[in-house]
Amino acid sequence: MISVVSTSRADTLALGGLVADVLIPGDTVVLTGELGGGKTAFVTGAVQGLGSEDLVSSPTFAIVQEYFGPVVIAHADWYRIGHAQELFDIGFEELLDGSRVVFVEWGDRALEIVPDCYLQVSFRHRANIDERDITLVGQGPQWQDRIVGLQRSIRAAEKFLATDATL
Ligand SMILES: Nc1ncnc2c1ncn2[C@@H]1O[C@H](COP(=O)(O)OP(=O)(O)OP(=O)(O)O)[C@@H](O)[C@H]1O
Numbered sequence: 595m596i597s598v599v600s601t602s603r604a605d606t607l608a609l610g611g612l613v614a615d616v617l618i619p620g621d622t623v624v625l626t627g628e629l630g631g632g633k634t635a636f637v638t639g640a641v642q643g644l645g646s647e648d649l650v651s652s653p654t655f656a657i658v659q660e661y662f663g664p665v666v667i668a669h670a671d672w673y674r675i676g677h678a679q680e681l682f683d684i685g686f687e688e689l690l691d692g693s694r695v696v697f698v699e700w701g702d703r704a705l706e707i708v709p710d711c712y713l714q715v716s717f718r719h720r721a722n723i724d725e726r727d728i729t730l731v732g733q734g735p736q737w738q739d740r741i742v743g744l745q746r747s748i749r750a751a752e753k754f755l756a757t758d759a760t761l
């Protein structure tokens with residue numbers, strides 16, 4: 595697990611950019627945590643880092659939107675999902691065919707749709723209005739080595755305050 599503190603939206607964008615450096619089509623990133631935690635900000639930084647110039651916005655009403663660039667990106671928001679069946683009904687699983695990098699805000703609302711292997715990024719407010727605790731956990735064997743590499747690049751960025759000895 596990687597644990598960091600972001601002290602600004604810009605920091606969270608930069609963290610998304612660092613994560614983007616290790617993402618390839620077929621990867622899924624699940625973003626969880628409080629309302630206004632910074633999930634969409636993180637995705638914005640990651641989409642830019644993946645080389646897309648498309649405008650990132652919250653897909654709450656559309657449930658999923660796509661961005662284009664060197665790779666195809668799907669950005670979903672399951673905040674309003676009541677039941678996983680709604681996602682089967684819109685054919686969400688087709689987006690997980692390995693051809694896209696997939697970001698899912700509130701992905702924990704229907705984990706049965708998420709592949710076994712994914713990166714979970716969680717956000718929590720801190721007392722300071724612009725600070726967030728952010729944790730990154732790799733689920734599944736494919737993430738074990740990559741988490742170590744990611745830890746190294748986050749440490750090298752010298753931007754993020756470590757909250758514990760894991761960084
Ligand atoms: N350190 C920080 N990281 C990210 N966002 C921050 C930070 N500090 C302040 N903010 C502000 O908090 C808000 C985060 O909004 P954002 O839409 O990214 O959150 P979210 O987790 O996607 O919310 P929702 O649950 O509604 O989808 C923005 O207004 C942003 O400017």
Ligand SMILES: [Mg+2]
Pocket residue numbers: 633634635652671699
């Ligand atoms: Mg959001």
